[in-house]
Amino acid sequence: MQTAIAPVHVELLPTACGRVIAVATLDAERSLNSLTLAMVDALLPQLARWAEDDRVLAVLLRGRGERAFCAGGDVRALTQHARTGEGDAGYPAHFFAREYRLDYAIREFPKPLLVWGTGVVMGGGMGLLLGARFRIVTETTRMAMPEITIGLYPDVGGSYFLSRLPGRVGLFMGLTACQFGASDALELGLASHALAAESWPVLLTQLQAQQWPVAVAGHAGIVEQVLQQLPAAERVPGPLQQHAAEVARLTDHDSLDALDADWRANMPDAPWLAKAVQAYRAGSPTSAAIIWKQWHESAELTLADVFRTEWTLSSQCAAHPDFPEGVRALLIDKDMAPRWQPARLADVSADWLAGHYAIPAGMTQPLADLEQCFSARKAGV
Numbered sequence: 001m002q003t004a005i006a007p008v009h010v011e012l013l014p015t016a017c018g019r020v021i022a023v024a025t026l027d028a029e030r031s032l033n034s035l036t037l038a039m040v041d042a043l044l045p046q047l048a049r050w051a052e053d054d055r056v057l058a059v060l061l062r063g064r065g066e067r068a069f070c071a072g073g074d075v076r077a078l079t080q081h082a083r084t085g086e087g088d089a090g091y092p093a094h095f096f097a098r099e100y101r102l103d104y105a106i107r108e109f110p111k112p113l114l115v116w117g118t119g120v121v122m123g124g125g126m127g128l129l130l131g132a133r134f135r136i137v138t139e140t141t142r143m144a145m146p147e148i149t150i151g152l153y154p155d156v157g158g159s160y161f162l163s164r165l166p167g168r169v170g171l172f173m174g175l176t177a178c179q180f181g182a183s184d185a186l187e188l189g190l191a192s193h194a195l196a197a198e199s200w201p202v203l204l205t206q207l208q209a210q211q212w213p214v215a216v217a218g219h220a221g222i223v224e225q226v227l228q229q230l231p232a233a234e235r236v237p238g239p240l241q242q243h244a245a246e247v248a249r250l251t252d253h254d255s256l257d258a259l260d261a262d263w264r265a266n267m268p269d270a271p272w273l274a275k276a277v278q279a280y281r282a283g284s285p286t287s288a289a290i291i292w293k294q295w296h297e298s299a300e301l302t303l304a305d306v307f308r309t310e311w312t313l314s315s316q317c318a319a320h321p322d323f324p325e326g327v328r329a330l331l332i333d334k335d336m337a338p339r340w341q342p343a344r345l346a347d348v349s350a351d352w353l354a355g356h357y358a359i360p361a362g363m364t365q366p367l368a369d370l371e372q373c374f375s376a377r378k379a380g381v
Contacts, residue, residue, distance in 0.1 A: 007026065007042070008039055009027045015208045017211055026061075026070055037094075040101075043102055044105060047105050051110055057112075058207065059113045068119040071122050073123055073124035075331065078318055083324045092314065092315055092319075096311050099124065101370065104373055111216060116200060117135060118138040121141055122146055123146060123156065126156060126158065126190075130156075130190065137181070137182040137233070139181075141181050143181065143190070144173075145158050148291060149177050149279060151287055151324075151327075153287050154173075163298040169247055176276035178275075186235070199230045199231055202230060203230060207223070207226055210222050243273055246273055284326060285342060286356070288348075304370040316358065321341040322340055
């Protein structure tokens, strides 16, 4: 059975045991399946129904086409009011609340949930993938948290996940928007499996052919067995593995001021590292300050607490100058010359930074009940 829910396409695939595998496809191939509010509002109640439906054994989430799983959130819509004065000033806060509920629902989903992370997986796409039990990448996967380049920061739970990666590699990823592939993702635990991109139809066929046990507790084991039998993607060390020692050295600073001085005075010889450092130099100083603070302060927080902090931060970023300006410069006018305010890290004051952590005037924290996700059987609906 196939149905279309706004820009999300849903299929229920019959299995040999008489129940079904649910497949949800982000259906916006032209925009690299950028995550919209319509997608979020379709997926949240759908996940809640599938969690309750005894016929549904497992859920697979993918993007339409081969180029991308999801290239990120719809940042044009998120910054429209700030850039043009048109639209709803409260839209970003509403979108972020709904998006983070979806990301958290994926993390807490009570049945096996697989994300097929082939092609571009960036920003909001990383948020969808990182919460899943089974995070599948392929030889075409291209990952990044590129938010510093548009005046944002790695949200969608990025503060939680990046702060828990080995050493300071998560800090480097956030500050540089560096791109990496399946091998690095698997090595760092950002992915659980690396499969050949051509394995998708075989994966579906094999899942349908299994004799699934009645108890949900045994379903993850069935999925794991199927994944282990599929052709693996070829693994060669990725750039984060190749340059691990230099990444450790570059981030070995006691303060962001010291790191900033080093990175602006010295350019690494290796092209991949040089591109990463150049992205930092061109990025928003305010974003850099937020990323540094989030990485240092999020390691001890629960995911729900991180999402609550990120909702405040992201809502404030949409109301402050750099996020709208970054989207204008890189995605709208494409002049690649954002005018950051402030333009230098030295001018990012403590008060300016603190303002990004204040709940916007007239609003209340919409994620206060986040932990009730599936215990309340609502998933934000």
